Amino acid sequence: MDRLRESDYVVVDVETTGFAADRGDRIVEIALLRCRPGHGVVGRFVTLVDPQVPVRARWVHGIRADDVQRAPRFVDIAAEVRRRLEDAVIVAHNSRFDLAFLDAELSRSGSALPESPTLCTMGLTARLGLPVPGRSLRSCCEHFAIQIDREHGAEHDAQAAAQLLLRLLREALTRGWDDLEDLGCVPAVRRADAPRRSLPQPPDAAPAHRRLVTAARTLGDTWPVADADVAAYLDLLDRVLADRVVTTAEVDALAAMARRCDLEVNVVAAAHREYLGRLVAAAWDDGVLSDDELRDIAEVATLLGIAPGEAAELSSPRRPAWAS
CATH class of the missing domain: 3.30.420.10 (Ribonuclease H-like superfamily/Ribonuclease H)
Structure with a gap:
């Protein structure tokens, strides 16, 4: 070199x-x-x-x-x-x-x-x-x-x-x-040669999770990740969630990033679980986890491919004892 x-x-x-x-x-x-x-x-x-x-x-x-x-x-x-x-x-x-x-x-x-x-x-x-x-x-x-x-x-x-x-x-x-x-x-990573004129346009955004997504904005500043490939994927996930909307195009972009990073399915799943856990922990910073926030957690879990039962399990250990 x-x-x-x-x-x-x-x-x-x-x-x-x-x-x-x-x-x-x-x-x-x-x-x-x-x-x-x-x-x-x-x-x-x-x-x-x-x-x-x-x-x-x-x-x-x-x-x-x-x-x-x-x-x-x-x-x-x-x-x-x-x-x-x-x-x-x-x-x-x-x-x-x-x-x-x-x-x-x-x-x-x-x-x-x-x-x-x-x-x-x-x-x-x-x-x-x-x-x-x-x-x-x-x-x-x-x-x-x-x-x-x-x-x-x-x-x-x-x-x-x-x-x-x-x-x-x-x-x-x-x-x-x-x-x-x-x-x-x-x-340098290149794409296969293909016509670009016919690329579909991204769909209009649909509203999503407000409270947890606000918390997501802080994860890039507070959560260092030693694996550079996982960090690259999570950086995009931060961006996708930070505008309070999730589109089909953005879901596809995450999948494409995982492929570019050569991340195995189990590695992505583990990163998703930790990401959701950190979001839940951030949501607890004000000492309250409302019903609306729990619904948001379920929506984010669905986006990340995490089953509702697993999402609930990730959330419950972070519920302060005094709030039970």
């Missing part, structure tokens, strides 16, 4: 219309920051993108349809994006999510990801065994006192991830890690 010090790294962050790259969700903003150990950020490309589909997930990024009305389409910037990714390690925080969208957009534009190694800062943080409080970008950055000016803006998140990357590389070098292989770099 190439030497760690001698490589360039392109940090990628995308904001999207949803979470299902395979179901027609599109990029609405992209940031690419080229970094070099010892030099910091040496190149920058940031732009809004007209997704040519309704702009959804505004609760995440705050981007409106009016904001992208005069923005370039991805096909208009595909060559520039491809050029900036060349001759570098491609990096993102939960790289499987961002690169799935990049791959889909480049494929739709008649191009493809370059044959470059890829690196996940979330996975590298776990690989280094750092005592971070959670797996989110904010949580990992807090360990190094890196400030994020505004979360879920492509440029701000990419800037924070770039700073995080450089600190992680410095940490790796102090441990004598000198090759990209030591970092856990993997080849």
